[in-house]
Amino acid sequence: MSSPVAWHTLPTEIQLAIIDPLRQQDVLALSKVDQRTYRACVPAIFRSVKIPNFEALQRFLGNVPRGYLSHIQELFLSTEDAILKSISLRVRTDFVISLLSATPRLVKLSLQMAGSLDTSVITPFPYLTALKHLHIANCGEEENFPLSERLVVSIAASLRNLEDLSLDRISRSKIHASELEGVFPYIPLVIGDEDIPTHPLLGTDLSLPSLLRIPSLRKLTIRDTHLGDERWATTPVACRLEVLDLGSCQHANDAFTERIMATVGPSVDEFTLTTAVSDNLFAKPSVTPLQSLRKLHITPYFPIESVVDTMSNLAGSPIETLSMQCYEDDVVDACAALEDFLFLKVERGPQFYDKLKNINVSVTSSLDGSSVTPEEAHERLAATRRLQAFCWDLCLGSIVEKYAASDGGERTSVTSFTDARRVKGRSNTI
Known part of the structure; x- marks a missing residue:
């Protein structure tokens, strides 16, 4: 019969293997044993992080050692400002960049933006090589704080290993949908997003149909977003979509849905x-x-x-x-x-x-x-x-x-x- 082994005599690899499958509340309880145990629990504690608003983001970055951020694999991040947009766009964007640039192991990101951020927010995404699942949604009022399709498409196309993309309440850019201006029913359009940098893969064509040119994409979900773009029928398809979810939209059009289905249909297994x-x-x-x-x-x-x-x-x-x-x-x-x-x-x-x-x-x-x-x-x-x-x-x-x-x-x-x-x-x- 083997004798008991003290926790602190175990190799680090074995400690991590023991901690890894534990529930989050059990990990937190174990981390309070002593300082050495806490350090062993850090990767599990910060594996999945939820930051519900901009104020929480400020507190998180102000109190969590930057080295801990490298353990984040799943991140829910909202930039909603509870103080009615009192923080400038550039400041909010800088905080987001600071967080994302420190998460090289990030695999899954849900980004809730209260309207578009500064174009510099695109900067860290080419370096997130582990990121495969991306959800972007506008949590603000679309009429007053629209989230530009050009910004979202540029972010998605900057991820070299993106497989699963989900978009909610993305607004059309006037550059790509000028025919919608002044027509009924009213559809919110984004103006002033001409400064989105030219993308290495897509160039200046950052319309929603250009998402089909992302080679690694396998699952695409678009909800509450106007899909009436002729480019869906003409954009060269570089991906092999397996799952397609066009969700619901008050601006839904059967003809455009059928057009998208026909464009990506050969590889779709689930719709x-x-x-x-x-x-x-x-x-x-x-x-x-x-x-x-x-x-x-x-x-x-x-x-x-x-x-x-x-x-x-x-x-x-x-x-x-x-x-x-x-x-x-x-x-x-x-x-x-x-x-x-x-x-x-x-x-x-x-x-x-x-x-x-x-x-x-x-x-x-x-x-x-x-x-x-x-x-x-x-x-x-x-x-x-x-x-x-x-x-x-x-x-x-x-x-x-x-x-x-x-x-x-x-x-x-x-x-x-x-x-x-x-x-x-x-x-x-x-």
């Missing part, structure tokens, strides 16, 4: 759909651009009345999993639309969606937070049961994520998982 697809080119297996599409997600913003037509128009893709998300108020209609699609599948014969294996539904709380009456709850449950029974008949898997139920004014989340290929009989788990 999130917000608008209807009217182009029946996608229904022809021999010519459909979506030759590799296997996972299709339909968002709550999708027009339910267009489900059957859109699915018919996407029949040329080898879709294996169809996932539909809807609000509580739309459960019955959503399930009915999916049933209509299944009826169409039966009518068209075995070659129509022959690769389909799963139809999943997830239900989110209503936007208005209204309570659900017992009658409504019963009707919605019956609708999900009918859908799952139909899936059973067609030997399809089905997972239904139940909606929040109402009980005496309190809402509780109930989740049900039923796979029609595995259960015996047609009973549902409730």
Whole structure:
């Protein structure tokens, strides 16, 4: 029997191996043992950092030794200024640069900007060679503090190993979208971003479609952003996108969505759909651009009345999993639309969606937070049961994520998982 080994006699490598899988609260508790243990815990403590606003950024840089920043691998950073933009743009930008320039191991970055920062913020990004996942969002009021597409595209294109890019509420630049000026409906435009430096790869063309010229890009998500740019159809595609999510936008246009789908379609395995697809080119297996599409997600913003037509128009893709998300108020209609699609599948014969294996539904709380009456709850449950029974008949898997139920004014989340290929009989788990 081996004798106990004192913690401080362990080699540093073994100490780090012990600390690494611990939960954050356990790491913090262990770090309080003594100074030597704290130093061993530093890499784990600073592996994931969240900085919620500019004031927190100032405190963080003022109190954390700069050497500790090199351990950061995941970073959430917001530049929102709680004192109503009292800090100059250049000062806020300098603090961001100071932090990013000290994080060479950064792999995942979520950057929430209250409008555009100074163009110098681009400076540290070419040196973040480990950064693969980037999320940029505008957390300010777009009308007063827009976030320029030119700045965002330049940042993304400066990352040599970027694989996953997610953008929210990015504003079009007047340079690339002058045709939108003064037209209805109003779309915010950025002016004064001509000073974005010429990019080594993209030159002066820093429009959103130029993102397709980033060779390493594999996943692209763009939400709440105007996508009406003719360049989506003409920009040479250098990446092989596997996941495409065009999200929702009040300025959504079906034609532009279809144009982007057609441009990047050959390599896309997973796609999130917000608008209807009217182009029946996608229904022809021999010519459909979506030759590799296997996972299709339909968002709550999708027009339910267009489900059957859109699915018919996407029949040329080898879709294996169809996932539909809807609000509580739309459960019955959503399930009915999916049933209509299944009826169409039966009518068209075995070659129509022959690769389909799963139809999943997830239900989110209503936007208005209204309570659900017992009658409504019963009707919605019956609708999900009918859908799952139909899936059973067609030997399809089905997972239904139940909606929040109402009980005496309190809402509780109930989740049900039923796979029609595995259960015996047609009973549902409730």
